Amino acid sequence: MTLKRDEISDKLAAVGYVADRDIATALWLMEFLKRPLLLEGEAGVGKTEVGKALAAVHAAELIRLQCYEGLDQHAALYEWNYQRQLLAIKTREGIGENADSIEEHIFSERYLLERPLLAAIRRAKPPVLLIDEVDRADEEFEAFLLELLSDFQVSIPELGTIKATSIPRVVLTSNGTRELSDALRRRCLYHYIDFPEVDREAKIILTRTPGIDTTLALQIARMVAAVRKEDLRKVPGVAETLDWAATLAGLELHDLRQEPEAVYETMICLLKTQEDRARLTREISERLLGKVA
Amino acid sequence: MRADGHQSAHSRESGNPALGPRLRGDERSELLGARRRLAGFSRTLRDNGFKVGLAETHDALALLGSPAAIRASSLKPAFRSLFCATHSDWQRFDAIFDAFWLGGGMRQRQVLSGAPSTSHAPARRLAEAHVPQEAFGLPDRVERRSDGDGDSSAAGRGRREGASRAESLSAVDLRHIVDPDDVAATHALAARLARTMRARLVRREQVRRHGRRLDLRRTIHRNVSHGGTLIELAWRRRKIKPLRLVVLLDASGSMSLYTAFFVRFLHGVVDSFREAEAFVFHTRLAHVSPSLRDRDVTRAVDKLALMAQGIGGGTRIGESLATFNRWHARRVINSRTAVMIVSDGYDTGGPEQLGEEMRRLRRRCRKIIWLNPLIGWRDYSPQARGMQAALPYVDLFAPAHNLESLAALEPYLARI
Numbered sequence: 001m002t003l004k005r006d007e008i009s010d011k012l013a014a015v016g017y018v019a020d021r022d023i024a025t026a027l028w029l030m031e032f033l034k035r036p037l038l039l040e041g042e043a044g045v046g047k048t049e050v051g052k053a054l055a056a057v058h059a060a061e062l063i064r065l066q067c068y069e070g071l072d073q074h075a076a077l078y079e080w081n082y083q084r085q086l087l088a089i090k091t092r093e094g095i096g097e098n099a100d101s102i103e104e105h106i107f108s109e110r111y112l113l114e115r116p117l118l119a120a121i122r123r124a125k126p127p128v129l130l131i132d133e134v135d136r137a138d139e140e141f142e143a144f145l146l147e148l149l150s151d152f153q154v155s156i157p158e159l160g161t162i163k164a165t166s167i168p169r170v171v172l173t174s175n176g177t178r179e180l181s182d183a184l185r186r187r188c189l190y191h192y193i194d195f196p197e198v199d200r201e202a203k204i205i206l207t208r209t210p211g212i213d214t215t216l217a218l219q220i221a222r223m224v225a226a227v228r229k230e231d232l233r234k235v236p237g238v239a240e241t242l243d244w245a246a247t248l249a250g251l252e253l254h255d256l257r258q259e260p261e262a263v264y265e266t267m268i269c270l271l272k273t274q275e276d277r278a279r280l281t282r283e284i285s286e287r288l289l290g291k292v293a
Numbered sequence: 294m295r296a297d298g299h300q301s302a303h304s305r306e307s308g309n310p311a312l313g314p315r316l317r318g319d320e321r322s323e324l325l326g327a328r329r330r331l332a333g334f335s336r337t338l339r340d341n342g343f344k345v346g347l348a349e350t351h352d353a354l355a356l357l358g359s360p361a362a363i364r365a366s367s368l369k370p371a372f373r374s375l376f377c378a379t380h381s382d383w384q385r386f387d388a389i390f391d392a393f394w395l396g397g398g399m400r401q402r403q404v405l406s407g408a409p410s411t412s413h414a415p416a417r418r419l420a421e422a423h424v425p426q427e428a429f430g431l432p433d434r435v436e437r438r439s440d441g442d443g444d445s446s447a448a449g450r451g452r453r454e455g456a457s458r459a460e461s462l463s464a465v466d467l468r469h470i471v472d473p474d475d476v477a478a479t480h481a482l483a484a485r486l487a488r489t490m491r492a493r494l495v496r497r498e499q500v501r502r503h504g505r506r507l508d509l510r511r512t513i514h515r516n517v518s519h520g521g522t523l524i525e526l527a528w529r530r531r532k533i534k535p536l537r538l539v540v541l542l543d544a545s546g547s548m549s550l551y552t553a554f555f556v557r558f559l560h561g562v563v564d565s566f567r568e569a570e571a572f573v574f575h576t577r578l579a580h581v582s583p584s585l586r587d588r589d590v591t592r593a594v595d596k597l598a599l600m601a602q603g604i605g606g607g608t609r610i611g612e613s614l615a616t617f618n619r620w621h622a623r624r625v626i627n628s629r630t631a632v633m634i635v636s637d638g639y640d641t642g643g644p645e646q647l648g649e650e651m652r653r654l655r656r657r658c659r660k661i662i663w664l665n666p667l668i669g670w671r672d673y674s675p676q677a678r679g680m681q682a683a684l685p686y687v688d689l690f691a692p693a694h695n696l697e698s699l700a701a702l703e704p705y706l707a708r709i
Contacts (some may be wrong), residue, residue, distance in 0.1 A: 025370040033352050082514040086521050185378035190381040
């Protein structure tokens with residue numbers, strides 16, 4: 001069997017994710033070494049998209065866990081459906097069942113609410129588990145996650161230990177708002193995603209925006225690359241580029257040079273703060289346009 | 294799909310056509326050689342501050358036998374994903390890889406000849422890598438056990454520091470510390486102080502955690518096993534968000550006697566507070582937290598000291614604050630943020646602007662602490678016009694000319 005890296009690239013392209021060669025290698029390596037992949041990079045470079053694309057490539061279910069401050073095991077792993085448990089107790093008491101059998105009944109699978117992490121290890125077919133923005137969760141949760149990722153089993157006091165029926169492919173993303181622990185970093189493969197270079201971004205635009213022509217896509221990609229070099233507070237990500245491309249295509253533009261006015265006015269798709277909008281004046285917009293288009 | 298993965302992992306044993314000719318030639322010696330070189334490569338990475346453990350080396354060995362090893366162009370990204378753990382690793386990896394595997398014959402030979410004998414070294418090296426941070430030989434955390442619940446109302450009682458030498462140093466005005474050893478000790482103390490400050494704050498938070506409100510949802514849940522009769526009660530704990538500290542350090546000429554020390558303190562703060570941001574200003578404002586997050590303390594501090602140098606043009610506190618309010622405040626300030634300004638208050642800009650910006654800042658944050666090293670001087674009163682304009686908006690105006698005065702801040706911070 002040859003290196004499947006190019007194959008992975010092709011498959012990713014087929015599901016609409018234009019990958020560079022390095023990310024394809026990282027995904028291949030994930031398969032080969034059976035390790036989770038930690039993705040870092042600026043907001044908007046498409047970290048989450050990698051998880052989604054990976055799920056599409058393997059035709060696997062995508063299970064997503066969005067992390068936030070204060071996320072605990074009950075929200076991430078499992079919880080008992082206690083309303084139903086109470087109902088069951090009342091009805092069974094009514095028909096005179098004994099306490100032991102009631103207890104056995106209400107602490108059974110039927111009353112267990114699966115949360116993403118538990119769901120991910122109990123599927124028949126290995127899903128893709130996307131743990132988004134893991135840096136937002138607390139340190140305690142990170143430690144717990146580490147344990148789960150190395151053992152792939154969890155213990156529920158009332159039910160016993162649950163072993164994974166299939167090992168999920170795990171993708172973690174981080175925005176770097178907090179330093180992750182060394183242990184977690186070492187457990188994972190690492191990939192840093194940069195903003196795509198012009199050619200790749202043009203390809204992304206072409207794949208995602210139906211009916212746009214090649215020259216326009218390339219012009220847009222160049223323009224966005226130039227805008228990113230400006231001193232902005234919020235650098236536009238790939239999603240913003242796609243919004244802008246869709247807008248320009250919707251306005252039926254074919255050449256940015258012909259329409260500097262429209263370019264300036266639609267640039268609100270790229271600039272999401274008042275300061276950035278004020279900074280990128282009409283003159284700067286035209287100057288950039290002159291350089292790139 | 295998963296089966297594919299397994300196949301690829303095992304394919305190297307079952308005669309891979311692409312690998313065949315290369316491996317069969319003199320397979321054994323080549324694999325042995327590769328293994329040695331890999332050990333050398335891991336060592337090179339470790340020397341460069343990468344955290345490479347046995348697991349990584351083991352996986353790398355598996356990779357060497359995989360299809361990825363055919364070309365350097367595919368081996369490099371694979372090794373990079375495996376060995377890197379942070380963005381700074383990521384940025385340096387290519388150069389190290391190229392130097393070791395592709396170019397730099399000199400380096401290769403050096404490492405190769407040394408490799409076999411040092412194959413047992415890794416674990417120790419890894420441990421050593423952590424040493425420099427506490428290289429000053431002072432205990433890192435000294436706690437007062439008798440202190441009960443950690444409620445330290447003992448502002449005036451001073452610090453119970455570890456070394457006695459440190460104790461004597463903590464009362465000396467920082468200007469008068471000139472002996473290099475003493476300077477080093479002072480810096481270590483400052484860094485440690487920043488860390489203990491955080492430790493105390495956290496502990497205090499935990500003490501407060503017994504909330505007084507009933508958590509109905511959890512209570513019912515917990516009592517399902519008692520048939521819904523409420524026996525065990527669950528209390529709602531008050532979630533206390535950690536205090537965020539934003540430090541603005543004046544690095545102008547008039548402060549130069551103290552800057553080196555405060556830079557060290559800044560590093561300690563950013564390193565240990567979960568949420569801290571640091572800025573340095575003289576004629577303009579610079580956001581320095583990223584450079585301070587450098588693991589290598591000395592390098593971070595040197596870098597910052599360099600940034601803080603090259604001044605002379607006076608201080609524009611008002612303008613710097615304006616920049617802060619306009620560009621950074623929204624991002625770094627929340628309702629639990631204390632802003633700490635370390636400055637002597639000599640502003641070459643207009644006092645009106647400083648007053649105005651202080652007013653704006655006051656509206657955003659929880660507390661403003663102004664540390665002024667000059668307060669420690671005898672007969673000082675805040676006469677500088679800038680200082681006069683700023684004072685109405687300051688919650689705590691405190692001296693910061695020696696370590697004791699800094700330590701006295703801690704109980705105040707804990708109350709915020």
